[in-house]
Amino acid sequence: MSRYRIPGKGRVDHAAPVRFSFDGRSYMGLRGDTVASALLANGVHLMGRSFKYHRPRGAVTAGSEEPNALIGTSRGKGRAEPNTRATMQELRAGLVAESQNRWPGLGFDAGAVNDLLYPLFSAGFYYKTFMWPRAFWDRLYEPVIRAAAGLGRAPGEPDPDRYASRYLHADLLVVGAGPAGLAAARAAARAGLRVTLVDEHAEMGGALLSDPGVVIEGRPAWDWLAAVLEELRGLGVRLMCRTTAIGYYHQNMIGLCERLTDHLDSPPETAPRERLWRVRAARVVLAQGAIEKPLVFDGNDRPGVMLAGAAQTYLHRFGVLVGRRAAVVTAHDSAYFAAFDLADAGVRIAVLVDTRDAPPADLLDQARRRGIEVLAGHSVTATAGRLRIRSVRVNRVRDGQVAGGRAIACDCLLMSGGWTPSLHLFSHTKGSLIWDAAAQTYLPGETIEDCHVAGAGRGLWGYGAVLADGDAAGVAAASALGRAAAGAAPAVAHDRTGSGEAQRELPSDMAPSLARAFVDFQNDVTAKDIRLAVREGMKSIEHVKRYTTTGMATDQGKLSNINGLMIAADMLGKAPPQVGLTTFRPPYTPTTFGALAGYHRGSHFELTRKTPIDAWAEERGAVFEPVAQWRRAWYFPRPGEDMEAAVARECLATRASVGIFDASTLGKIEVAGPDAVEFMNRMYTNPWSKLAPGRTRYGLLLGEDGFIRDDGVIGRLADDLFHVTTTTGGAARVLTMMEDYLQTEWPDLRVWLTSTTEHWAVAALNGPNARKVLEPLVEGLDISNDAFPHMSVTECRVAGIPARLFRLSFTGELGFEINVPARHGPDLWRALMAAGAAHDICPYGTETMHVLRAEKGFIIVGQDTDGTVTPADAGLGWAIGKAKPDFVGKRSLSRPDMVAPGRKQLVGLLTEDGAVRLEEGAQIVDDPARPLPMRMVGHVTSSYRSATLGRSIAMALIENGHSRMGELVHVPMPGRTHRARITGTAFYDPDGARMKL
Amino acid sequence: MLLIHCPYCDETLPEAEFAYAGEAHIARPADPMATSDEEWRDYLFIRTNARGPHYERWRHVHGCGRFFNALRDTVSDRFLMTYKAGVPRPDLPATEDAQ
Amino acid sequence: MTRFSAMSLLKNALTGQKGWREQWPDSQPRAEYDVVIVGAGGHGLGAAYYLAKEHGITNVAVIDKGWLGGGNTGRNTTIIRSNYLYDESARLYDHAVDLWEGLSQELNYNVMYSKRGVMMLAHNVHDIHSFQRHIHANRLNGVDNAWLTPGEAKVFCPPLNISPKARYPVLGAALQMRAGTARHDAVAWGYARAAAARGVDIIQNCPVTAIRRGPDGAVTGVETARGFIRAKKVAVSAAGHTSVLMDSAGLRMPLESYPLQALVSEPVKPCFPCVVMSNTVHAYISQSDKGELVIGSGTDQYTSYSQRGGLPLIEHTVAAICEVFPIFNRMRMLRKWGGIVDVTPDRSPILGKLPVPGLYVNCGWGTGGFKATPGAGHLLAWTVAKDAPHPINAPFTLERFTTGRLIDEAAAAAVAH
């Protein structure tokens, strides 16, 4: 047992030693230790180096607000994380810990040279220099600055761990399981509320864990704690340890992050490492207590200098002495209790320095009884020691005059500047903070959320007061939800109350320019830096913070904000509230990315939608492309074929005989009801009244701004029933748009919309032999050209399956689209493949579909149009019902710039050299000889090698293109410029005879 | 994540089930072709962007599917009321000052 | 103004930094100015600086309801780039980049403009087409932007996951080398210091409550919390608060204000050399000179001035980052914050004169305002001084929403089908 551990003391398991390593050295700790407590038990204070000056640092706290003792932790491949708080990380067998931001080692760190240059590296230093000569910034200064940045090292491998998330609903959420939180939870649970109680530490109890001497309801604190937890469990309260409330969001939604496995020696394989909880609580009680303030004096950052309350915690929770010969400096009564407890545990208290002239008599009395020398009205002006404090310099102060000091030897220095109520979550609610001039601290004011701050969080001190307040908060929450609740403020004996005074820098006889009195430990911001910032005109705390980086370290100012504010206010001669308070921002403590990402990693990052035919295509070795959320078969390469070869073969086979294509992803909307045709007339540009049942028509949909939004073939199955198809990516958008108009503009129309996209599987059969393949499978229907002409639709049975059969063509060949209920999709597909075998039926993918339609000059919305294209621009003026008084987007088509000359219009483009395929997105110019910036008249929207035509083809949007037929344009590419001629868009079978076979 | 009361479901439910649908009470002109370019611009683009109580539309897209109207304070993000589509625009609750 | 130089730095190092004076005075408003600029962000302060320097107009006040640089200037992810598609946009943003390059020297204030390169990821065929279109247009506009294969992208940004098995595989990237980041606060402070040195009054914590017009309809000044301030020219550069102000001048704007969130990780040693953007998965990331990963999120779906923003958006943003950079999964989010961005129907800014004589506006920058800071300030100053737009901002009028000549970059990157 190490010389700093008291046998049998604390809440650690003395029978369960745990081995771990720090910077390669092996140490022994106990189950229940944190890394910090275990290292302290081994006499190790030096745990890290500061950000800027690389000064040696030790743990200054025992909690999540720790700014100094940040370490790298790891357990095997891919399981390493930087900047872990040694004060929060529980010991686990085999834990590997490493110090950070030092080279070659923690004891000797070359970076410490910065510490010698501190006179140069003042606040705002970077903004004033590194500007000359200009070129040096990119090449020299910035690389050097960046190389010096950061604390720990980022992980280098993907994270093998899992993360989880859940929603949780509660009547009352209590944040913080200290005395106030426990009392609140108990009162509310007794009244029958659904209560959740969370605490960021490994066990519940908060301050009680560090004050076992207090007696509550006749029981020693720890017995009372055990009993209360037992009762809460019995009442069905959800108790969550190792759970941090990270943020307070709208209407009482609180984000919790629960750490599930980092403390386990060997977690279950499938267990998540952390879980994010999205809690919605009717009421919230914030009982997060208060955070002890450091004092600001020269050398207040030396290893061994620590908050008094932290020393008390290490003693009682972990049975660890932070030193053998302690000095104490305080502006608050609470440090006396820490001193007393340490003294009673055998620590020699070398001196207790109180900045106040007249500390409470009873404390002085208790000190005297313990033989502790108390120096009231004194200041600490310096400390000595390189990697660990060796002595402290103490000076008497009378009416602002600082007398000469004397050095007092010590191996640790406990400090207390008083306590800051923890109001981070409260201020996430945008709640107002009120400055309490007496206590020199901010207290919670008004908030719009149903939230109540209890206990030390609102400035109360002493267990009796805090417990009573928590109990009252629980009662209030219950009655707010209409539950009668009887309060039971617990009686407390041996209470520890107290008060203190607020300090800025402690008075010193040292020249201010030489004092290294730290306000923000991690970022190495000193009192001097803050005063300099103010002198340079940084008059708001926001400016001071950003200029000096105080409060921007990983503790987010939990230790430094108030001290920084007091000093800035002093410098400005204003009251702190006039200088403001930097807003606390979520999360309360740094939160693992993985926990926020939760399940949304890898294949679950976003779902992939697959059609009923997908499995068949995969079997066939299809290459897939993502389209919106879907994956679609792109092409079906045969052994040895690349994409171009496969697509060429698929195109030729389809034009020569027959091809089959999975069109299931097309959006489908059933438009039904007596007013269906009127609705269609208002939504789409086309006229629908005269479309007979059994017939189909190409439909064009605009936005109200007049630009093309979507298109698709629409079939009229009955007078009051339309089968609308949309683009794959547009399906959801179009339905939403239709519902919007229907519900809010035309609620009088008797028509209903239903998405049937996923009810149907769709096989598109194209090619001169399409009918030969389909005919034998169709029951009770003549599909000859006369009986079932181009652009027809009907219901029938295909291969024994009830189907909706369309005759249409997106390829320019004779075409059918067979819709069958999705589960029967594979059967239909197999039947068609079998029937098609005699005709060498060729499955083709989206790329071939694109080429075939481009050869015909059919557009693809989103490729040949881009959200700035009108029907006229796209050459689709024919699709507009001229006689219709109105349809969505009609009015915008007559806005001045929509009819002005110079609009970009869709045309065909044929390169002079047919072997050249233009790049999609290539820009078009009239005069490639001009210097840059060159005037561009348009761009290539679609471009393919057409195996059918034996040359390349392209479509393009070109200024006034429709009136420039036959003209030559130029397409400048890196290296060379291509010449191309403007043509119509129909390259293949322009009069469409083949579709009507 | 906001909590939103759906006037059709008559339940207060998480924002995740809802989709915002822009400012409310901007009716499409009965005869768009009769509007001036400026009137049409106002319908298409001009928005109040109120700082304070804001009349707006939401859709309970992962619920009853209905579009409805809401009055929400854009400073606090608090919903002051929600009401069914087609209900005439209600006056501001007296308690709320319009910032 | 104490000039920053090696000498002044050394002198102060030896004298305990005693020599530094106020970088800008916290001025009290005077009764009248030639020009009042509403909004002391980078844009507004920049405009004041260029009015004084390039147009000799020094009787200028920049008025802000809070502290200077406390709005979106100090609440963004500091990405600077100019590889926009349309000629109008490309010129606008490239003009800004030109000014960024010499800004530290111009202002004698190190704004840490870091040309580390901005790489935009393509995750599907449609992205590729869209990026190719950008790259070709940029090349002919003289804007640098180059196509990288996945392998090249990985070399440029080692943490990138280019596995073809990814849900959103990286199929390539567009890289603008000249693009990068800058230290956002320093931009506001640098302009403030340089403008103040030329006589501009910077008036903080003084909310402008209304814009006043005379009987002839022309602007006469602004009402503020500290009384009426006379001015024949008023330029509003107040981002999310523009609608409310313009309303007082009887102008209704095509603007909506949305909450935009961003976040940073704990600081780590340099591991991320450039800026990466993925519009498809919504991931925007770089590493600050302090070592924090700076990550941009999207806007919440509803208009708001609350500066709160929800958790789901943060969850999605971080998931997107971890999808593209799986090694960051165990990193930790240090803090997130919210800004208010004003968005126009075509997501391009409005920068120019208004129908009201003497009234000028600079707004609608949406999520992209920081990158334009010097350019916007420069062009706003020109427009105010000459009472006519500079050719570069001439297309960015309010009228375009009446005539239909929108500048819609987002629509141009329409969704694939």
Place this chain on the structure above:
Amino acid sequence: MQVTVEELAPVARFSLRVRDKGVAAVGKALGLTLPGRIGERADRGDLAVLCLGPDEWLLTAPEEARAGIVADLAGIYARAPHSLTDISHREVGFRISGPAAATLLSMGCPRDLDRLAPGRGVRTLFDSASVILWRDGPDMFRMDVWRSFAPHVRSLLEIGQQELAAGL
């Protein structure tokens, strides 16, 4: 904590849309009263009718009952115009049952399931998928998911089951 997830056999599903006077007529044709409040459900033998919206109901019935339902409602269309759309193949059904059923669903469903009483059902969200969630009993839920979303939902539920099995 115990929970099982199983995919259910196909059933006939219809989206029924009707309003005003039509509601009563359609109910009559179906031999029941269409529940008037969103989330309420009515049953007649194997036929279940769930009210999803002010003018929207979901009908589920054995597949062999499909033709009958279509014929019954076609008969009254003239009197009571409505929309009856067959969506049998659009969705896949899962049953989630066991003491931990609600906990499992809480990994993706933002609703307070304590407020979804047995015998009720609603359209809601599971992760990114719009689903219809039926509560058939205190520990028994049914979830209808669009076909192409089902594998994603199923896979998430399996991950959740593993978490519960691991006890964390």
